[in-house]
Amino acid sequence: MTASASLYPRPFREIVKRSAERFSVEDNLVWAIMRQESAFNPTVTSWAGAAGLMQLMPGTAAGEAKALGMKKYSLYDPEDNITMGTAHIARLLKSFSRPEYAVAAYNAGGGSARRWLDGRKDLPLDEWIEAVAYEETNDYVQKVMANLAVYRALYGAPPLRADSGGTILPPAEEEEMEEVPDTDERDEPLPVDDGGK
Numbered sequence: 001m002t003a004s005a006s007l008y009p010r011p012f013r014e015i016v017k018r019s020a021e022r023f024s025v026e027d028n029l030v031w032a033i034m035r036q037e038s039a040f041n042p043t044v045t046s047w048a049g050a051a052g053l054m055q056l057m058p059g060t061a062a063g064e065a066k067a068l069g070m071k072k073y074s075l076y077d078p079e080d081n082i083t084m085g086t087a088h089i090a091r092l093l094k095s096f097s098r099p100e101y102a103v104a105a106y107n108a109g110g111g112s113a114r115r116w117l118d119g120r121k122d123l124p125l126d127e128w129i130e131a132v133a134y135e136e137t138n139d140y141v142q143k144v145m146a147n148l149a150v151y152r153a154l155y156g157a158p159p160l161r162a163d164s165g166g167t168i169l170p171p172a173e174e175e176e177m178e179e180v181p182d183t184d185e186r187d188e189p190l191p192v193d194d195g196g197k
Helices: 003-007 013-023 027-038 058-068 078-095 099-108 110-117 125-131 135-155
Strands: none
Touching: 003 135, 013 027, 013 078, 027 078, 027 099, 027 135, 058 078, 078 099, 099 110, 099 135
């Protein structure tokens, strides 16, 4: 294993591969999120109450579990957490036109991401990321996308889709996923960051 591969491991590989295939999400994106969210620690809980490998908020997890028909689950069980987290990012990828927007929504909630996109969809991507109102989310998007680039360089990337505008994305989802209301508690509790100005 190279030094780079040791810094960008692919733990819980069977679970990630299974969930990525089930929800048509690039497995590299799941690891990129997991690396940033929990550093692959299944027992971690954030100050905001997000839990487990993919740092799901309890309300988000409850919505995903209901949509997936999971009667019992634990946010600290790797299989449950990865399944719900991958389903959640899959829904966000369907709702937003770019993976960067979906990653912002994963961190700050779909409502926040929609507000940041309102009237700004034509901004160049780097300018849009810099304009994100929450410093935490601004940093998060950059780090997750950098993680994703490294994972793709190390382990390969999926082929370009004809309708992706040149962005590497997973294949279009085969089956319809039930709509889950946007109940991410991260939408409001984070204060608007004015960048210290």
